[in-house]
Amino acid sequence: MPSSPIRKLVPYAETAKKKGIKVFHLNIGQPDIETPKACLDAVRNSDFKVLEYSHSAGNESYRRKLVAYYAKNNIEVTHNDIIITTGGSEAILFGLMACMDAGDEVIIPEPFYANYNGFAIQADVKVIPIKSSIETGFSLPPIEDFEKAITPRTKAIVVCNPNNPTGYLYSASEMEILKEIIIKHNLFLFADEAYREFCYEGTHTSAMHLKGAENNVVLMDTISKRYSACGGRIGAFVTKNKQVLDAAMKFAQARLSPPSFAQILGEAAVDLPDNYFDTTKAEYKRRRDTIVSRLNSIKGVFCPNPGGAFYAMARLPIDDSDKFCQWLLESFSHNGATIMLAPATGFYSTPGLGKNEVRLAYVLNEESINQAMDVLEEALNQYPGRV
């Protein structure tokens, strides 16, 4: 089991803070956006006497609410197609365990969310990466690359849309290409759509929109980013494939139930006004515009414009992104501050890739982002490993 490539830097950040250095956290997807008050109030005003296990699939009342949420996103499901999970993390793990046997292969365009690796190891399945490139902004690799990677052990493809870590928003036609591949080879498409609402260029095509692929698609969802409710640990495993749902339910039953408090929060979230996402999305778009523009104005730095989520991948003039990110925390500060970034090496499965790339999560306000970019600019001037 590998260490989390992001969280392994945490001790260095803690040491920096103990030295009195301000650390701008651009390293993890922990939004600073306030959790909607109505959602927190729903928990605070709850009046049950016993904090009971919920149904292993989650409260029926919440699952029924979610049906309405998905309908607003043109995703037609019933509450019986949904298992409430402990975060999106558990939905991913359930998918790998329910659909794949030990030794099976799952294809994932890289760079990809680092914890897919950890979950794959837990499920004893093999990740087969296909490289997407910073030059194209991390668009879908050509269909030939998928065809080359498919073997008799291939059971699934993972697509995260909009993408973490790249911010890339897959187009409707790219999603159609994925559909053709999964139908032709009878594969599952595991769709991680944690950032569905955060699309700044064009509209979101859900894997659940793909007509004729209903039995192949498993949606892995979460309320963490959508409502800035990461600590709730509530996600959802959604599929029209009854056999897959039944298999996932066995894992859901073994762990008894998802957390009860945050299910109340999730249920309240579905009742937020329809324009709830407008403000949040506008805020993230402003931040994206700021960070991308600042990054591209630094000499030697390249950052493609991400179409969604709240991440940007940047190529830096450095020798080694792991060393650089550690150096930022251990040996550097500018005006009493430094920045914490995620080395891109952790998002690539192929050794050696991502050594000159970092991921930046724009989860801070514009002023902080500007200060953080000042820090980065100066850091790149001083970094001994600059190339």
Next chain:
Amino acid sequence: MPSSPIRKLVPYAETAKKKGIKVFHLNIGQPDIETPKACLDAVRNSDFKVLEYSHSAGNESYRRKLVAYYAKNNIEVTHNDIIITTGGSEAILFGLMACMDAGDEVIIPEPFYANYNGFAIQADVKVIPIKSSIETGFSLPPIEDFEKAITPRTKAIVVCNPNNPTGYLYSASEMEILKEIIIKHNLFLFADEAYREFCYEGTHTSAMHLKGAENNVVLMDTISKRYSACGGRIGAFVTKNKQVLDAAMKFAQARLSPPSFAQILGEAAVDLPDNYFDTTKAEYKRRRDTIVSRLNSIKGVFCPNPGGAFYAMARLPIDDSDKFCQWLLESFSHNGATIMLAPATGFYSTPGLGKNEVRLAYVLNEESINQAMDVLEEALNQYPGRV
């Protein structure tokens, strides 16, 4: 992956309820005891603005509080020996995954908590059962049985104390025997002590009390039963073995963090008055006395007196406990009521065992228990498979 032997009966219970039949739930360990108001209030009065991820090991403030809780139980640990988990379930899974490789073997006295099976399958390790017997009240099997079961692949023994499903409370000398075995063969002892406070005969010996076995012991804990907070999904993985803790942390990091709301609840629970457990324990003891006495007064029924937890195992004059438990829900009622029990077959790993045993969780008040026993007595009169 097997279905949960308990939860698979749920649809039959739902159908019975739709027919207007009252179902006494003696099937799962969902206490009716109220969650302490101070704990629920701590969550309700929380005033943060963003529901953030916590540290992957759980909030440091909570881990520091837990040190005090454990000290009261003569368990000396620091907050660095603790990972807060998503329920005791996750602590068990982390233990199996962190300490064992695929194909390794874990010895568990049977009958045992059914979900150990599911977690073992997820971790790709093999459960080797050793039979404990209803005649001895499910005391620790003889040391020779352990010695016979140990192979080069054996890595651990699981002990649940007080036991679910049997209610058996292991004595200090039995714990010493386990210590000798694990030290002699260099095994881990995974100690599930979810019911630590509920001991009615004698005192509790924690695996963490075993001097000289500090590096072998992993405690798998939970607040679910202790504070009647099952829906919180908060547990703990505790060990003095740094290497094991580091390995478990990798799994903890992959799933990001345990639920935030219930960590607040858990933290408040440590501040409950020292006599908090007295009332609850007295209540469970009364219920135990009632249910055991009622069971043993039914012709053909035998129920050893459980020393702890809130479960009793009973031998019934029936052909097949799975059939009987389904029949109770599908085809029987007495004064408009029936009972839901857990067939013991689900707690045995050896096929064929437990066919004439059921587990009863005494999580209902005495009046309900008496009514439920009336139902059981009449059911055994009418059941076509009576032997």
